[in-house]
Amino acid sequence: MDPRRLRLLRELARLGSMQLVADELGVTTSTVSQQIAALAKDVGLALIEPDGRRVRLTPAGRRLADHAATILAAIDTARADLQPGDPAGTVRVAGFATAIRRALLPAIRDLSRDHPRITLRVREHEPPEALDLLAAGAVDLALVYDFTVAPRVLDESLEVLPLWTASWSMGVPDDPGIGRCGADAEGLTAPEVLGRLRERLCIVNSRDTADETVLRLLGSLAGFTPLIAHRADSLELVVDLITGGQGVGLLPQAWPPTPGVRLLPLHDPDVVQRAFVVTRRGHTQWAPLGIVRRLLTDRASADTGVRATAADR
Structure with a gap:
């Protein structure tokens, strides 16, 4: 398999358009199409298929593109070893x-x-x-x-x-309506904390389900289903909703002190956010x-x- 053809396939997988590949590599779209067709002939499998007015990789094309990334990276590494220079x-x-x-x-x-x-x-x-x-x-x-x-x-x-990793807590309004929950939260388990808040509306993310899953799990352990009322991506907006008396929601334990908001620690089980690359x-x-x-x-x-x-x- 010609590495030049593999590079075109990898770029098509990365950019999603023959035109963008052509623009990126300084060739014509006809060249991109012809070389990928030649690569398909080399491996004996269809690598692309129509997708409206564009094309997309077939499962075989996607798999070969993954292999191409590894193969081309190895070639680039070998070249860099022989001709040291700053990667670009x-x-x-x-x-x-x-x-x-x-x-x-x-x-x-x-x-x-x-x-x-x-x-x-x-x-x-x-x-x-x-x-x-x-x-x-x-x-x-x-x-x-x-x-x-x-x-x-x-x-x-x-x-x-x-x-x-970062520990998270329940953000609640700092008002008398929280009752005993705030006073003895240090001695409560996470389900018990949520159980004390069962009448409160909950605020969760609008584009991910992670924190909603956490609240539903803790609520289940406490024997109830949380009332999901608001969805917001911005944690500052979550804080504003809490201070406005509109509900409770998960916040980082290290969130800066904010007037009108109390953070109740969550333990047994601990609620820890993990970030990954x-x-x-x-x-x-x-x-x-x-x-x-x-x-x-x-x-x-x-x-x-x-x-x-x-x-x-």
Whole structure:
């Protein structure tokens, strides 16, 4: 198999359009089409199929594109070993806002200083959206989270590295209506805390189900079904709804002190958010992506404290 044809297939998997591949590599769309057709003939399988006015990879095409990423990364590594030089390329990242602020923006600063030929393209998305983009080849790396009591099941074709963990609590209005719950919350289990709030409306994320799953699990352990009333992505909006008496919701334990909001700790089971960096297996052999992932994990290792200053999850 010709590496040049494999590169075209990999770029088609990454960009999703023959026109974009042609623009990226400085060739014609006819060349892209002809070379991928020749590659299909080499392997004896259809690699693309019509999708409206565009094309998409077949399952065989997707599988070969994954192999192509590994093969081409190995070739690039060998070339770099023989001809040392600064890696170059554009790495596309999708992730939740806190991870972008906390890990990715510092990485961008590090890249501009140490690897100026590597650029990042950033898209803010909740975990399900980011993982869908990664699976479709629309991004190269995803920043996602889950909770220990509601783990996210990821495909075996993905490589997952931990970034950080953060304890979460129940954010409630700081008013007499909370009753004994606030006074003795330190001695309550998480289900007991939620049980004391069974008459309160709950606020959950509108683009992910992770925190809703947590609340439903804790409610089930307490013998009731939480009343989901509001959905919001921004944690600042969740706080505003809480102070406005509109409900209760999960907040990071390290959320800055806010007038009108009380944080009730959640233990037994602990509610811990876990952040991850996710790539497709084998793809980090491509030097720019491997460097970006290393910068993210190094930043997370150096910054073990949780600073909940982000407006979004």
